Amino acid sequence: MSEAIETVKPPKGHFYLAGRLFPRVKWWKRRNMRVLYFYVLILILTNTANGFDNSMMNGLQSLSYWQDYFHHPKGPTLGLFNCVMSVGAIAGLLIMPYMLDNFGRRPCLVFGCFFMLLGVALQSGSINFSMFVGARFLLGFGDIIVICTAPLLITELAPAQDRAILVTLSGATYHSGAFIAAWTTYGTLKIKSEWSWRAPSLIQALFTLVMLAVVWWIPESPRYYVSKDQPEKALQVLAYYHAEGNESDELVQLEFTEITTAIAMEKNAEHSGSYLDFLRTPGNRKRLFIIITMGLFAQWSGNGLVSYYLNLIMNSIGITDPNRQLLINGALTSFNLATNLFFSFFVDKWGRRPIMLISSAGMLVGFVVWTILSAKYDQRESSALGQGVLAMIFIYYLFYNLKSGLISSYTTEILPYSMRAKGYTIMEYAMYIPLFFNQYVNPIALENIHWRYYIFYCCFLAVEVVVIWFLYVETRYMPLEEITKIFDGDDIATATNLKMEKIAETGKGVSTAIHIEETSV
Template identity: 75%
Template structure:
């Protein structure tokens, strides 16, 4: 791990470069605008999850679908994850063969179709089918967008931008929470149809500019079109100067790394994650990142906050929606705050401190819930609510790292497939929690929390023994932590030719 660079500088290929003021460069301003459009894609995902939480509080939605609970309520939520798991089957092949941008367009079209069907759903079957289609489109977009951000962003801001991409989940959750609170006053089925329609706005915003978003230079190099890669880097990172020192260093680093990957293997299959110690360690990390993001207890609040509030005596629809809005606002602010400290604090320390904090909060949450079930004291219910906020403060410290850390530890040839494995683990865990949580809460109430306390303890052990620190290490050089210093040495030797 490199030392912190001096103020106003960043590392690339073991060398210091001065940071550029992007707002003074016309092309970089456009690039950051395009990256913002990509970042917004995760807003739609966050909107959907928070919206489904809010809809359960709306009487018109409950009446229209005959007050679903237990397995039926779980199916309403988990079918979107089933759609996502279906989309993951062909995603890496689309990304590697056709590029990142076609996947964005295809996923957006699926999402708009799902939004239309969900908003106009006439019955249970139509609503469930719409959410399956939404899941297919959602996974195509939210897997592709962070990879493209990581591969077109200037190296000086790459980590922060990819982390913000993950954190904007809460931007959508924030908007959805207050939208459903506002539509509570609509005295018709438009109380739940309106939020569904609004969900499509974020996808339309990205589609409006996707034509001008640059394709990944790493994709161009992998498809034997290095001149397009160099042109993209020069245009957006150096105002068109192909001989710029930073551009030449980036270009050499990318072409050398991909050439070395090709030399090591002609093609990458999923089984390659099992063939070397370094790849097996990558596999443990990407799977655990996905599983831990959803199986840490957060799914209880993300989808079934109304059930938890009912269990501690907060039963008013207005009060529940206000708490949902306050929590998503809190999550949005804290998530964005933590995004700007990932390089300052480091990835591994954030993961460890965050998970330990989550465990402590969840243990207290469980104890207070058990005491409330016995005594029914409202102060104990307030204590549970306070613990939920403290738990999310800790969770938000690491939640933005899901995208950035996964992209950092994977070389280009394995990035699409590795990111797909992470998302598969994430959505498989999400499917489990969405379906099982309401059933478990119905049957064993607060005792179900004990499972998450035990699982959080397991997470700490996995993070401690397997996670590596990657801060200040360029994207193409992280391989040395998994495959040894020799691989990085070859790359650095080639890079010295442009020094």
């Protein structure tokens, strides 16, 4: 079992930072914090476009005009329609960490948005199979850059009191896009022309346009400024948005001190900024294992079957009417959105590790029953068994949604700044490689071995429970820069805390912090 790490729950209405207890700020009463939370909301909604695309592809497969236009694709051809977006995402991941570390978070958002808009334009105007596939490659390339950058920026901008909830919400909003797309494709079912599938694709651009309109005003990450030897800018951002411009505010000084000291300690520890850093220490190797398994668990838990091929599952249990399939898709995405948003507010109260354990165990039970009912339906086609499968899909997703928002928040918080961009990239690789497999292989497997394919996911979910039980750690109530002690021991944390105490005692603000950072390096 993973080693126990004590995480002390703060009194109601308070939170911890650098071992100090602070009262929670009512952000809605502070003008600058209201503006910051609006920017965070825009960043959170970046995942809406991603969710929209996945659900839209589910819906398009139930539209006769889309099926007729592309000559009723199935098997490998249908898999290619979906998996090429993952190929584009994998291509985008090759350059993403270097862009993030060298140019900052905001330029990456702009870069990704432009490619997403180009992909939407080509997809909406596609006249043949090749054009549609090429458009989806560009969509995947731009989308991965945006949806990876946004959680990092939220993590590094958000006040400590709400960071975990806000980053978890950024993962949960995938289902807001799926919700919109499901009901959009249901509505366009009534359009008796090619616009029944072209219109949803155009609507997808709206989310990207909103991001592109606002991104110019969103502040850059204070941690990026510190890493580029511009600590004055970092302090200005923290003071303006966390304390209404007061650079002497005690909380701001502690936040700034944690950031500058942690990044200085990373440099002092000879972090090269290379992927090889993940292999050099026991703590980093454990981080590497966790983020890789997080990515695998996100896509190989069986959810890929429903995300892209719900219509095939519905066909297999006798639900073949397009209108009913789209209604079920809409109901499922509505259910997912509501449960994801609800669970996001309990990540600190319930804890990361218990949430992930209950989620994976619940999914395992749900999927086993789903498989048994599907096998029985294959023997005798009973509408009651088909309804049972449908009910188990909803129960399965109840447990999946319990932890799905944690993928972003847990990954970003266990990584130190110097490794965060590359670590998040590794997690996304671990997610998109099996996603590519799911999108291409799932329709082939469902067509050839039917319910027997579900057994693979039952076995994988059992492995998932064991891995989480023995190797995942708890991080709730811990400030971002202090989580390092779970992986790297008390030496670095002790050194960091000593430096912060010196700064707090001097009260000289930014100049003292900069001096200590320089001397430590």
